[in-house]
Amino acid sequence: MKAQMTTAAGNGTVASVRVWDVPVRVFHWLLVISFGAAYLLGDSERWRQIHVMFGYTVLGLIAFRILWGFVGTRYARFTSFLHGPRAALRYVGSLASRKPEHHVGHNPAGSWAVYAMLALGVATGLSGYLTLNEFGGDAVEELHEILANTWLVVVFVHVAGVIASSVAHRENLARAMLTGYKRGDGESIRASVSSPRRPIVGVLLASAVLIFWLGSLLIGGPTIIERSSQATMAQTAEDDDD
Amino acid sequence: MNMSTRMIGSLATAAVATAVLATAAIAGTDVQSALLAQWRVDAGQEFSAARGRALFERRANDWSCSSCHTADPRATGRHVVTEKSIRPLAPASNPRRFTDRTKVEKWFRRNCNDVLNRDCTALEKGDVLTYLVSLK
C-alpha cells in the first residue's frame, strides 16, 4: 500500500521518506550514551554502581529493541532487514562503484552490525551481571571485558560503515537517525496502515530510562557520598590522635 | 615433501610445543617470585614490607587500600561502595592470591587509580606484595 509516493522526478526536489520511527531513534541514542558511559566507567571501583546502572540500561534497551523488532514499524522489524552474508559483501563492494546500491531501510552490511551489536549487548550485560554476583569467577570477569571490547570494535566498524555509506550516497545517515528521514521513494512509515507510527512508545521508553537513572542516583548517590565522607571523618579522627 | 621430512617436521613442532608448555608451567608455579623479580629490576631498589604497609594504610583523598581490604589484609574485606565482601588479600589466608599475573596487574592498575588517581610504581607494587606475603 503506497499511500504517498514521492519521486525525484517532476518537482526537482529530492524525495525523502520517513524511515526510523521515534522508538528506534530514542533507542539508538540512549544506547550510544549507555554503552559509552558503561564502557568508560567500567574500570573504576569508584564508579562501579553507576557502571552497573548503565549496564542494566543497556539490557533494558536491547530487550525493548528485540520486542520492537517484531511489533515495530516497517523498517524497525527484523523481517525488513534479514540479509545474507553474500548480500552484505555485495553491498560493501558496490559502495566503491559508480552506482552504489541504495536501501531505504538498513542496508545489508548495516543489518549485520545491528545483529552483532544486539547479541554482544545481551552477552556483555549478562556476563557483567554474573560477575557482579560472583557466579563464574575470574573467567566470566575476563569474558565480560572481552565482550565489551569486541563490542567497541563492532561500534567502530559500524561508525566507519555509516561514514562510508554517507559518502557513497551523499546522504548524512547519522542525521537520518536524528530526523528519521532518508532519501528515497520507498514506503514511508507515516503512510503505512499495516504498521502505524507510535511515537508515544518512544516517549515512554525515554521516560522509563530517565526515571530509572534518577531513581538509581537518588538512592545510590547519597549513600556513596555519605560513605566516603564517613571514611574522611574517621581519617580526621585518627589524625587528631597523633 | 616426502614422508620422513614431514615426520621430522611434526616431531620438531611437538618438541617446541613441549618446551613452551614446560616453561610456562614452571613460570606459573611461582608467579609471586616472578613478579617480585621483575618489579625488583624495574625499581632498582630492595623492597620493604614496612613501606608496603604504610602505603596500604595511607589515605589519599578519601580512600586507602584498607578501606576495602581492611587494615588486616588476612581478614575478609568489604567494598566501600557496593558493600560486597572481598576475599582476603594476604596469601597466608587465601592461597589463590597472586597466582595469575594478568589478574594481579589488572587489579593493581585499577585499585591504584581508584585510591591514588595514578598507577603504582614498580617499587610500590613490590613493597605492597612484600608486605602481604610477610603476613603469616
Ligand code: HEM
Ligand atoms: C552492557 C554494557 C556494559 C559494558 C559496555 C560494560 C563494560 C565493562 C568494562 C569495559 C569493564 C572493565 C574493563 C577493564 O577492566 O578495563 C567492566 C567491568 C565490570 N562490569 Fe561491566 N559492562 C556492561 C554491563 C554491565 C552490567 C549489566 C553489569 C552488572 C549487572 C556490569 C558489571 C561489571 C562489573 C562488576 C565489572 C568489574 C569486573 C571485574 O571485577 O573486573 N557490567 N564492564
